[in-house]
Amino acid sequence: MKYLAPLNYDRFFRKVFSDNTIAKQFLEDFLEAKIEEIEQLGDKHRITDDAAIVEFDYRCKINGKYIIIDMQQWYKPDVIRRFYLYHSLKDKYVISDPLVSKGKVKQKNYSLVEPVYTLIWMVDDNLNFSGDYAExxxxxxxxxxxxxxxxxxxxxxxxxxxxxxxEIVQLTDNQFKDVNFLAENKLVFMFQKNIASNLESNRSNKKYKRWFDFATKTKDDNNNVNDFTEFTNDKVFSEVIKRLRRDKLTDDDIKYIESEEEHIKLTQDFYLKQKLQLEQEKQEGIDIGVGIGVDKGIGIGVKKEKAKNKAEKNKMIKNMESKGLSVEAISDLTGLSLEEIKNIKADD
Known part of the structure; x- marks a missing residue:
């Protein structure tokens, strides 16, 4: 049995970072700044009546100034627009600002609005970036x-x-009427996949790297106590380990893990199916082009593209078989007929 539950599963992510001491240490490591005060914000806001609830996590004081730090961890197909919208919602202080009288007209005092740092912890996606994060x-x-x-x-x-x-520096240094406030708001995507893969080649001693290394180790189905030896002497990480220990979990936690693993598998299969469908549609378009008459040179290119697509499909089929999926299940998920799968495998 694995030693620790996966930090990257939402329930355990919240269980860990709901602790102000743990959150403060992570944020200080990532931001490379001393947090003078930290307050967890419990209010929740809806984007629309049918949208998921968004929780703005922390209000921090850094270098004498307050900022709102909203830390989230997940991935959706519309991740960029989704988090831009979350980021734009600002914080509860915008909503609850007192009204200021100006003659007979009462207006909200927007001078109290604080900058927002939205940190998105990306687990398996890197948005095609090679660095540790994109800001x-x-x-x-x-x-x-x-x-x-x-x-x-x-x-x-x-x-x-x-x-x-x-001239550009003068433009960006302009603080007239707080115009510099626009640049103080940041949307940051942190890529666990990149950080974990770059640990060996990147000798940087950035403290934030240990958090993503730790999270990656907890994802391993066979993780054991020896995997976390380097973390046990750290007071904060000792508390994280305590909160994730598998032998301390409830029956409901175990069921949640099993459910989450199944959900992840189904999600991966869904996106794999979508990818294959797109490839099929692309191939159909190529076939139509060939049918209405393309020159010989493009015909050669089409054959090469077909061979490449077939090789990719064969690779995907093998990958799904290695995960224990039957040919019938692969057919259902990919939309390929049993005959097509048989032919692709036969040509290997």
Missing amino acids: FSLNHQDLINFVRDEHLWLNPDIYEIAKRRK
Whole structure:
């Protein structure tokens, strides 16, 4: 039996990070900043009447300024737009601000709105980035234009580049009427998959890496006490281990793990099926193009594309068989007929 429950499962993620001491240590490690105060926010807000509830987690004081840190962990197909919307909702203080009288008109005091850091802990996806995390904020468009100006960067006159850079710095340093507040809000995607795979090659001693290494170890179905030796002398991680120990879980926790594992498997199969369907639709489009007459050169390319698609399907079929799925189950999940699966395997 595994030693620790998976930190990446929602129930245990909440169980761990609902503790302010644990959350504070993780946030300090990731943000590389000292948190002077931390308060967990319990209010919940709905995006729409039928949307999932979003909970804004922590209000922190860093360098004398307050920010809201919303830490989430999950993955949906619409992850970018979903979290941009969550991020834009701000915090409960926007909703509960006192009204300020201005003549006969009463207005909300938006000067009390605090910057929001939305941290999304991505487990198995990296959004096609290779780094440990990707950070986004709202900056002046001229900054983007400056970076993308190929003509400027090919200019041999370094002083012209330096001059333009100075202008951009002045724009981004503008604090008139708190316009710099826009850039203080950040949306950060943290990639456990990348951090875990880069641990050996990346000698960086960034403290946040240990959290993702720990989480990855808890995902292993065969994790044991020896896997976590390096964490046992740390007071905070000792508490995390205590909260995740499998032998301390309730029967309901065990059922939850089994249910979550089944859900993950079904989700993976669903997205695999979608991918195969897209490939089939692409192939049908190619076949139609061939049918209405394409030249010989493109015909050769089509044959190569077919061979590539067949190899990919064969690889997926093998992968699903290795997970114990029957040919009938593979057919149901992929939409491929039993005959197609048989032919693909025969050509291997």
